[in-house]
Amino acid sequence: MKYKLQCQSKTRQSNYTVQCNGxxxxxxxxxxxxxNHAGKSSGPKTEEGKLKSAQNIKxxxxxxxxxxxxxxxxxxxxxxxxxxFVQALQRKGDA
Numbered sequence: 001m002k003y004k005l006q007c008q009s010k011t012r013q014s015n016y017t018v019q020c021n022g023x024x025x026x027x028x029x030x031x032x033x034x035x036n037h038a039g040k041s042s043g044p045k046t047e048e049g050k051l052k053s054a055q056n057i058k059x060x061x062x063x064x065x066x067x068x069x070x071x072x073x074x075x076x077x078x079x080x081x082x083x084x085f086v087q088a089l090q091r092k093g094d095a
Contacts, residue, residue: 007034 007020008031022034033039044050 005032007037008032009034009037 005024005026007022007024009020009022010016011018011020020034020037022036024032024034025038027033027038044053
């Protein structure tokens with residue numbers, strides 16, 4: 001049985017006596033908040049923050065592409081090894 005966390009925020013309509021009924025997630029500070037009460041970040045505001053954010057995205061994409069290229073290189077390497085193996089067998093069969 002799955003348990004859903006309930007948001008711990010109190011509603012203003014009930015004069016802060018009734019708890020919000022939203023499905024919650026655990027925040028960094030340990031409180032459980034729904035998507036309406038979590039206060040998600042709206043992104044960097046300063047030029048320095050925007051540049052840092054752009055650099056982080058670039059680094060992430062470069063790292064992800066390098067991992068994908070390594071796996072692609074392994075596949076092509078195994079294909080090259082297989083083709084050289086097949087060629088060697090063909091040469092043995094011709095001899």
